[in-house]
Structures are given as structure tokens and as C-alpha cells.
Amino acid sequence: MSDQNKDQVGTTGHKWDEDLEEYNNPLPKWWVWVFYITIIWGIGYTIAYPAWPMIERATPGLLGYSSRAEVAADIAAVDAANAPINARLEATELTEIEADADLNTYANNAGRAVFQTFCAQCHGSGAQGAKGYPNLLDDDWLWGGDIAAIHETVSYGIRNDQSDMARYSEMPAFGEILEEDEIDQVVNYVLALSGQAPNDATLVDAGEEVYLSSCAACHADDGSGDTDQGAPNLADAIWLYGGDYDTVKATVTNSRYGVMPAWDTRLSEAEIRAVAAYVHQLGGGQ
Numbered sequence: 001m002s003d004q005n006k007d008q009v010g011t012t013g014h015k016w017d018e019d020l021e022e023y024n025n026p027l028p029k030w031w032v033w034v035f036y037i038t039i040i041w042g043i044g045y046t047i048a049y050p051a052w053p054m055i056e057r058a059t060p061g062l063l064g065y066s067s068r069a070e071v072a073a074d075i076a077a078v079d080a081a082n083a084p085i086n087a088r089l090e091a092t093e094l095t096e097i098e099a100d101a102d103l104n105t106y107a108n109n110a111g112r113a114v115f116q117t118f119c120a121q122c123h124g125s126g127a128q129g130a131k132g133y134p135n136l137l138d139d140d141w142l143w144g145g146d147i148a149a150i151h152e153t154v155s156y157g158i159r160n161d162q163s164d165m166a167r168y169s170e171m172p173a174f175g176e177i178l179e180e181d182e183i184d185q186v187v188n189y190v191l192a193l194s195g196q197a198p199n200d201a202t203l204v205d206a207g208e209e210v211y212l213s214s215c216a217a218c219h220a221d222d223g224s225g226d227t228d229q230g231a232p233n234l235a236d237a238i239w240l241y242g243g244d245y246d247t248v249k250a251t252v253t254n255s256r257y258g259v260m261p262a263w264d265t266r267l268s269e270a271e272i273r274a275v276a277a278y279v280h281q282l283g284g285g286q
């Protein structure tokens with residue numbers, strides 16, 4: 001900028017390194033106007049919409065807008081749009097949902113959403129399960145894998161105190177019932193039964209005796225389990241808590257008590273049916 005310019009606008013008085021000065025150029029007119037307009041807009045906005053925090057809540061705004069009301073209206077609109085298909089889902093026999101292509105597509109999409117929201121924290125987002133939380137992808141079922149059994153499990157849950165109809169059974173803690181050496185015997189037998197090398201092969205025969213008298217009533221003579229009692233199959237390689245010697249010994253000594261919440265109080269019948277259909281079709285449904 002020339003010295004002539006400096007005479008016109010003056011300087012701010014700031015000066016660096018002897019001769020480096022800051023000119024006092026005015027802001028462009030258009031910029032100043034835009035600035036004033038944003039201030040007016042801002043004040044207008046806080047009058048029209050919820051804005052200033054007060055003790056109880058923010059000022060509501062003249063337009064009466066609320067993002068909560070907007071979400072509630074959106075949800076009501078989706079519910080209303082889905083009402084006919086939800087009614088159809090509730091009216092259709094569980095075993096016939098899969099054959100009805102539209103209904104089945106809807107049930108699977110809705111069921112996936114329910115699963116990700118309410119089930120994934122325990123069963124995993126891919127339904128693969130974790131220690132103590134069964135894998136729902138395989139065809140190994142504690143309480144039964146046909147859609148009616150899954151529907152019942154989801155509706156009332158397992159060993160909870162929320163529902164009178166919850167599935168219930170209890171494996172005794174054998175630490176209080178059997179002698180230590182009997183527990184070692186039966187644990188070795190369970191390892192052999194599931195096709196693993198026992199810790200001490202000489203104990204397996206004695207373990208079979210213990211098994212037949214203390215365990216077979218629930219886990220069946222051949223170890224295949226009993227879905228009426230939620231007793232796992234001990235003869236396969238699939239474990240809920242773990243099949244190594246120490247884990248089986250801990251299960252037998254202290255027992256376990258897997259709890260799953262009831263959902264019939266929290267989800268609609270249509271949502272329960274949707275998630276049951278979704279789980280049934282994940283791969284292991286019977």
C-alpha cells in the first residue's frame with residue numbers, strides 16, 4: 001500500500017521492527033451488513049425457537065417447536081405405517097411366517113433391529129455369543145431351536161425373577177454333594193465323552209458310574225442333553241462355559257446359573273415374533 005493510502009486511512013498505531021505499521025482500513029460495507037444481519041437473525045431465532053436456558057427448561061420459542069415432539073411424531077408415523085404388517089405378523093402362525101415372503105422380509109429386518117438394540121450386548125452383534133451367553137448361530141440349543149421354543153425363551157426369559165413363566169432349571173453345586181475324587185472322576189469322564197483326551201484315563205470308568213447316577217437325569221445317558229431342562233449337550237465340542245478340565249471342574253463344583261431377562265413386558269408381541277423369526281433364520285433354527 002502506498003504512503004498516500006496511509007494518509008487516507010491512518011494507522012492503528014501498532015508498530016513492529018521500527019517501520020512495520022498496521023493500516024486502519026475500514027471493513028468492506030457488504031461484510032459489515034452481513035454481520036449486522038447475522039445478529040438480527042440470531043436474536044430472531046432465539047425468539048422463534050427454544051433457546052435460552054432457564055431454571056427448569058429453556059425458553060420454548062414462539063413457534064412451539066421441540067425436537068422431542070418431532071421425534072415422537074416421526075415414531076408415531078412409522079408405527080402407523082407398520083400397524084397393518086405388525087397385525088399380520090401377530091396373526092400369522094409362527095411356523096408360517098417364513099413361507100410368507102413379504103412378512104418374512106419385514107420380520108427379518110425388524111428382528112435384526114430389535115436384536116441389535118436389545119440382545120447384542122449379551123449375545124454379540126453377530127449373535128456369536130460369549131462365555132455364558134449362548135451362540136445363536138449354531139444348531140446346538142439349550143432350550144430348543146424351533147421357532148416356538150425360541151419365541152417362548154425370548155418372551156419369558158430364563159431363570160429371571162421378572163416372569164412367572166421364565167424357563168427354569170438348576171444344576172446342583174456338586175461340590176456340596178460329591179466327594180472330591182468323585183468330581184475328578186466325572187470331570188475326566190465328561191472330557192472323554194466330548195472326545196477330548198482325559199487328564200487321567202484311569203478315572204474315566206469310575207467317572208461313568210458317577211455320571212450315570214448324578215448327571216444323566218439332566219444331561220441324558222449319552223450326554224446329549226435335554227432341552228426341557230436347558231441342560232447342555234456334553235458330548236459335542238460346543239461349550240457354553242468351557243470344556244477344558246479346569247472349567248468343567250468349576251462348573252460341576254459350583255454349578256452355573258445363566259440368567260436371561262424376560263422381554264414380554266418390554267417388547268410388543270410383533271417385535272418378539274420378529275426377533276424370534278430373525279434368530280430362527282440365523283442358521284441354526286430347527
Ligand code: HEC
Pocket residue numbers: 114115118119120121122123132133134136140141142143144145150153154158230257258259260261263275276279
Ligand atoms: C442380559 C443378557 C441377555 C440379554 C440382553 C439377552 N439374552 Fe438371551 N440369553 C442370555 C443367557 C445368559 C442365556 C442362556 C441361559 C442359560 O444358561 O440357559 C440366553 C439364552 C437365549 C436363548 C436360548 C438359546 C438356546 O440355546 O436355547 C435365546 C433364543 C436367546 N437367549 C435370545 C435372546 C434374544 C432374542 C434377546 C433379545 C431380545 C436376548 N436373548 C437378550 C442372556 C441374555
Ligand code: HEC
Pocket residue numbers: 169170171172174186187190210211214215216217218219229230231232234238239240241242243248251252256257258259
Ligand atoms: C438338575 C439337572 C442337572 C444335573 C443333575 C446336572 N446338570 Fe449339568 N447342567 C445343567 C444345566 C441346566 C446346565 C446349564 C447351566 C446354565 O446355563 O447356567 C448345566 C451345565 C453343565 C455344564 C456346562 C456345559 C457347557 O457347555 O459349558 C457341565 C460341564 C455340566 N453341566 C456337567 C454336569 C455334570 C458332570 C453333572 C453330574 C455330576 C451334571 N452336570 C449334573 C443341569 C444339570
